[in-house]
Amino acid sequence: MTDADETTVENKAVKLARLLGEELDATIEDLKRLTAGASRETWAFVADGQRRILQRSRFGPGLGGGVDESTLLRHAHAGGVTVPEIVASSATGDHAIGAQFTISAHIDGESIARKILRDDKFAAARECFVADCARELAAIHSLEVAPVADALPAIADPVAAQRLTYEAVGDPHPVFDLAFRWLDENRPEAAAPRVVHGDFRMGNFLIEPHGVSAVLDWELAHLGDPVEDLGWLVARAWRFGGPGEVGGIGSRRELLDTYAAVTGRTVTASELRWWEMLASLRWGVITMFMGDEHRKGSNPSVEQAAIGRRVVETEYDVMLLLRAELESVR
Amino acid sequence: MTERPPRTNWPHDVPDARELVEAVRDYLADDLGPRAEGRDRFLLRVAANALSIAARELAAMPEDSDTHAERLAMFDVASEQKLSDLIRSGGLDDRRPELAAALWETTLSKLAVANPNYRDTSLEG
Numbered sequence: 001m002t003d004a005d006e007t008t009v010e011n012k013a014v015k016l017a018r019l020l021g022e023e024l025d026a027t028i029e030d031l032k033r034l035t036a037g038a039s040r041e042t043w044a045f046v047a048d049g050q051r052r053i054l055q056r057s058r059f060g061p062g063l064g065g066g067v068d069e070s071t072l073l074r075h076a077h078a079g080g081v082t083v084p085e086i087v088a089s090s091a092t093g094d095h096a097i098g099a100q101f102t103i104s105a106h107i108d109g110e111s112i113a114r115k116i117l118r119d120d121k122f123a124a125a126r127e128c129f130v131a132d133c134a135r136e137l138a139a140i141h142s143l144e145v146a147p148v149a150d151a152l153p154a155i156a157d158p159v160a161a162q163r164l165t166y167e168a169v170g171d172p173h174p175v176f177d178l179a180f181r182w183l184d185e186n187r188p189e190a191a192a193p194r195v196v197h198g199d200f201r202m203g204n205f206l207i208e209p210h211g212v213s214a215v216l217d218w219e220l221a222h223l224g225d226p227v228e229d230l231g232w233l234v235a236r237a238w239r240f241g242g243p244g245e246v247g248g249i250g251s252r253r254e255l256l257d258t259y260a261a262v263t264g265r266t267v268t269a270s271e272l273r274w275w276e277m278l279a280s281l282r283w284g285v286i287t288m289f290m291g292d293e294h295r296k297g298s299n300p301s302v303e304q305a306a307i308g309r310r311v312v313e314t315e316y317d318v319m320l321l322l323r324a325e326l327e328s329v330r
Numbered sequence: 331m332t333e334r335p336p337r338t339n340w341p342h343d344v345p346d347a348r349e350l351v352e353a354v355r356d357y358l359a360d361d362l363g364p365r366a367e368g369r370d371r372f373l374l375r376v377a378a379n380a381l382s383i384a385a386r387e388l389a390a391m392p393e394d395s396d397t398h399a400e401r402l403a404m405f406d407v408a409s410e411q412k413l414s415d416l417i418r419s420g421g422l423d424d425r426r427p428e429l430a431a432a433l434w435e436t437t438l439s440k441l442a443v444a445n446p447n448y449r450d451t452s453l454e455g
Contacts, residue, residue: 172410172411172413172414172415173410173414174410174413174414174417174433174436175433175436175437177414177417177418178417178426178429178430178433180418181417181418181420181423302373302376302377302380303373303376305380306376306377306379306380306383309380309383309444309445310444310445311444312437312440312441312444312445313441313444313445313448315437315440315441316437316438316441316448316449319430319433319434319437320453320454320455322430323430323434323454323455324455326426326427326430327455
């Protein structure tokens with residue numbers, strides 16, 4: 001970080017601390033920026049002695065994703081999903097703190113997969129990880145839809161959504177073409193739309209030694225088929241080198257069994273494979289898109305460039321699934 | 331080290347492109363990396379890894395390209411785009427096992443360049 005960056009961040013922090021003080025009618029201390037993306041920032045601070053987290057976005061709901069996170073998170077919290085309690089928020093698009101922001105209680109926990117998968121202190125959390133995931137998914141998928149119907153985009157055709165991005169990049173990948181074709185031919189029966197987290201995976205949970213303490217990162221939430229969340233959770237991209245199929249920890253079988261036990265809904269192994277293939281394809285299309293952003297010069301960085309070369313990892317994952325499917329047909 | 335790698339890049343001089351890339355990679359990974367902190371340290375690792383990919387690609391070409399052209403010819407096309415279009419239009423639906431086998435081989439050769447550690451033969455069944 002250069003000196004100029006630091007000055008900008010400092011000015012930003014002074015201004016933000018004043019705005020937060022006005023919003024919460026509290027004394028603000030220890031304001032620190034935790035993460036900064038192209039359109040989102042996360043800050044930590046203390047308001048009248050209580051630890052708080054601010055997430056703010058440059059875009060209001062309806063733009064850049066379309067999720068009204070404050071409405072969704074309040075609903076999820078009331079519905080028993082393990083999410084931080086919202087203490088203040090705005091989604092009006094014109095608030096001085098951000099076009100959209102939430103201020104929530106700080107929750108302790110580790111999100112770094114490498115530590116969760118390997119540190120001794122998380123041994124018990126690993127034991128109950130799959131059960132925790134199943135319980136959270138059950139809570140999310142049984143949320144009443146009507147109160148958040150306007151807060152979330154509805155994705156009626158998840159395959160079409162990925163194909164659109166793939167074709168927009170315009171870089172031919174025959175493996176993906178074959179996968180799209182196979183997904184079209186083998187679509188599971190349409191399910192009644194439910195709240196889907198959209199990015200439910202290792203890396204987006206806070207984990208305490210006793211288990212999951214928060215489900216984070218709701219900006220991709222939508223209404224759709226709940227099995228999408230299970231397929232994304234088991235995709236190889238989110239195993240971080242761990243041996244298990246579920247976030248590097250548990251097995252697909254264990255996930256399906258515990259999910260059925262808490263929801264009463266049986267998801268078949270082949271249904272899960274369909275969604276897992278779509279999940280790999282989705283990650284593949286994202287990596288392709290990011291590499292393309294670098295090549296177009298719109299957002300050049302060595303990190304984006306390197307991610308572009310990860311496309312083949314997802315082609316490999318897709319081919320593993322396709323080969324298993326084609327062999328079972330023969 | 332006494333044995334030099336073979337020279338193949340006439341009329342250019344040596345070290346060749348791959349050797350230069352490897353030299354820079356080692357500088358980033360072994361000299362700069364350990365001295366850096368936080369995000370710089372992470373980005374140096376990413377950068378060194380990107381150069382490893384470049385070095386492997388330089389070593390694998392043009393052979394990979396030639397093999398790829400042969401695989402495309404099996405389906406009477408001359409480009410990746412044409413193969414893509416043919417699959418999309420359903421033109422290879424009746425040759426799917428053969429297509430899957432060819433795509434599998436291409437994927438393995440791409441993976442061997444981009445990230446050989448990602449391959450897990452225990453998943454290949």
